[in-house]
């Protein structure tokens with residue numbers, strides 16, 4: 001059962017979803033900020049309860065806008081960025097640069113320079129070129145930069161191949177099995193431009209069991225110990241799975257995090273270490289379940305004995321995940337959420353491509369053109385991966401909290417779409 005009001009409309013944190021659609025237009029990304037805050041607090045509470053030093057760093061690639069950086073900051077959460085663009089957005093949002101970390105396998109000189117000049121807290125160094133560039137930049141700017149070294153742990157988590165990042169055949173991090181990680185440690189620990197604080201490894205995304213996280217945490221501790229080093233920080237990345245449909249059975253966040261804490265407490269005791277600060281980088285689990293996308297239903301196509309297609313006014317430009325990963329979502333009829341489902345349909349978008357699907361197959365009430373359909377749990381990697389395919393403007397983003405709503409990203413217009421285009425004026429009468 002979905003939350004509704006007197007008009008029997010779907011509500012999102014006490015705001016009428018149909019009203020939101022008419023106020024801001026569709027497609028529309030809507031985030032329940034109460035839910036985001038609850039998740040952020042829940043992550044922190046687990047560490048507080050276990051009484052271990054920690055940092056929760058929101059992996060902002062999942063959804064990077066000024067507004068979310070501001071919420072994270074209010075909640076005492078750090079953030080991880082993976083590009084100059086995310087870094088810029090965070091700084092524009094007024095985010096404390098000391099609370100930012102910077103991941104990525106091919107950070108450019110300009111990006112690293114910007115990060116150091118902004119006074120970024122931690123750079124998570126991924127490769128030998130970066131060690132060299134960052135050392136030069138630190139020298140130029142006369143800073144000693146806090147860094148972690150990113151390791152490819154050689155652990156493959158059970159998830160889609162394209163979103164799994166921890167296996168040995170990976171573009172990310174220093175390879176452990178061939179001695180590259182140790183070579184990086186030797187360089188980093190001897191370079192006076194660096195303050196080497198610890199190790200990082202991320203095993204993948206949308207993961208449903210704790211074993212990969214336990215193995216990863218243990219491996220990072222064992223690795224440091226084998227180098228005779230007591231790290232200040234162990235960063236185990238993100239990847240905690242969420243429920244998109246009833247086929248997904250994620251564990252509560254506390255299970256993953258408790259397992260990581262238990263493992264590292266054990267290692268600290270075994271190696272007689274001061275308890276290292278544990279860093280986690282959740283992205284999807286923070287914003288995914290809190291976001292939904294509202295669409296207006298348009299055309300339908302019924303192929304007898306085969307399929308009913310319901311088309312909406314958005315699609316792969318605002319949510320590429322079904323097309324890219326065969327991801328599944330659940331939809332709800334926002335103007336009548338709790339009436340019985342009657343027909344099995346496929347919800348398709350408006351893009352000129354057959355793979356442009358939002359919901360592969362779901363039983364829904366009979367819909368009509370003009371109905372408002374909400375696709376649930378689109379808060380992570382939806383807006384973040386949106387495009388202007390077919391020259392469709394990207395939707396607006398609205399935050400709701402306690403019965404109030406606020407536009408946090410304006411809807412793109414056709415003017416934005418063509419703003420960077422330039423006329424072509426060279427002639428076809430070539431002289432050469």
Ligand code: LLP
Pocket residue numbers: 059062103163165202204205206237238239240281282283284285321325380381
């Ligand atoms: N830390 C690092 C180093 C990462 O590479 C990632 C995700 C995260 C943290 C956050 O993982 P999360 O908690 O969100 O699972 N576009 C794909 C997901 C790619 C994830 C890449 N790295 C999708 O839509 O499923």
